[in-house]
Amino acid sequence: MTGTAAVEIRGLEQRFETRRGSVHALTGIDLRIEAGSFVSLIGPSGCGKSTLLRCIADLVTPTGGEVLVGGVSARRAREEHHYGIAFQAAGLLDWRTVQRNVELPLELHGVGKRDRAARAAHLLEMVGLADFARMRPAELSGGMQQRVAIARALAEEPPLLLMDEPFGALDEMTRERMQAELLAIRERTGTTVVFVTHSIAEAVFCSTQVVVMSARPGRIVRVVDVDLPTRDEDAREHPSFFAGITAVREALRGRPVRGVPAGLGGDDR
C-alpha cells in the first residue's frame, strides 16, 4: 500500500439538514481505493451509497472528515476533471446527437472541434455505437443510452470512473452484456472504477473489492476482496464467484450464511 491512492477517505461524516430534521447519511467512513482497482459499493437502499459516491465526486460537501481523490481534495479533483461520472438515469441531452453528447465534456473544456469529433468517434466505436453517432438519444434503447453516457464519462480519459447504478434500469441480459463491455473497456483504459450497485452478482463479477454497507447511519461493515481467475462469462460458473457472492451476502446479513465455510475472502471491519 504505497504511492497515491485513487481515492482516500478518512473519517467521513455526512448529515443532511432537512425540514423534517437531521439525516445522518454516513458515519465514520474510512476507505482507501487503490489505483486500477474496481470497487463496488453495495448495501440496502438508503445506506448512503450514492451519497458516498457524490462525496468523491464533490457533488455534496461532507460535514466531516476528508476525501482525497488522486492525492488532492475532491473539489480540486473535480475542477481538474479527474473523474468521469455516469448516473442511473443516462442524463443525455435530448437536443444533442449521440456524438455531441459524448463531446460535451470536451466542448466545455475547450477542446477543438476536430479533436472532439475524433475522440467521440473513437469512444463510440469502443462502446459499439459507431453507427449511431448522428442519432438523438430518444431514438436509442435504454442500454444504448447508458453506453453513450459511459462514453461521455470516459471522454477525457479520466483516471477515475464513478458510476451510480448505471445498469440498474436494464434487463438482466443487457445488464450482463454491459458488465462484460465495461470490464473490457476498463482493461483497455486502466481506469479505476467506483461502482454503486444493488446486485450482488454484478458486484462480485465486476469488482476487485466489494464494499458492503449498512444503513442508519450508513457505514462500511466489510470490504470483501474478490479474486476471480478470469472475468469472462465462464467466471460466472467458477467456485470463487460463488464464494464471493456468499461472502457479500453474509456481510449484508451481518451473520454467516448457513452451510458455507467462514472466512472466505475479505477482511472484517
Place this chain on the structure above:
Amino acid sequence: MNGLLAHRRAALVLPPLLAGVAALAIWQAVVVLGRIATFVLPSPTAIATAFGTVAPDVVTAATATGTTALVGLVAGSLAGVAAAVLAARLRVFDEVLSPLSAAANAMPIIALAPVFNAMFGSTSPVPRRLVVAVAVFFPLFVNTARGLRQVSPVHTELMRSLDATGWAFTRHVRLPGAVPHLFTGLRLASSLSVIAAVVAEYFGGRQDGLGSRITSAASNSAYPRAWSYVLGAVALGLVFYLVALLLERLLSPHTRRSL
C-alpha cells in the same frame, strides 16, 4: 405508402373544408331568406363582391399591419426571452419580473395604445409597434422562464461534475431545454401580435393599416367592405400562426417527434 399518406392528409383536410363550405352556404341562406340587413350581417356573396374591388388595398393595408405586427413580435419576443434568461440567472431579476409580469398580464395591454400615441405622436409607427411588443413580451417571458426552470437534477449534477460555469449551464442545458416552451410562447404570441396590431390601429394614428380601414368602412356604412378587411386580418393572423408553427418544426427538432 405515399398514397396512404396522401389519403390520410385528405382525411385531415376534407372535413373542415366541407364544414366551411356548409357554413358559408347556411350563412348565405339565412341572410337572403331571412332578409337580414347588411349592417347586421352581409351575405358571403356581398362580401366576396366587395373583396373583389378592394383586394389590392386589403393587401396594402395587410402589409402595413403585418409590418407593425412583425416588428413588434420580433422586438417583444427578443425582450421576453432575454428577460427570462436573466431571470433564470439572477435571482433579483426574477423577483422583480415575475410578479410584474403577472400584474401586467392582468392588464389589457391594448389600453396602452392611446397613451403611447400621445407619448410618441400619432403619426409615428412606434406606438403601435410598442403595443404589439408589450403584448407579446409576456407569453414569451412566462413560457421561456417556465422552460428554463425545468432542469432535471441529473443534468444539474452532470454539469457540476464537469465544473461548468453558470453561463455554460444556461447555454448548454437550460436554454436548449427551454426551446419547446419558447416556441409554445411564440405560437401564442404570433396570433396575438396581429390582434394587437389591428386593435392598436382602432385608436387612431396613421391610417394605413387594416384596423383603420375597418373603422372607416364601418363608419361609412360600407359593411361588406369592412368585412373584406376583417377577412384580411383573419388571413394575416393565420399566416403569422403558420409561420410560427413552421419555425417551431424546423428549429425545435427534438419536439418534432411528439408533434
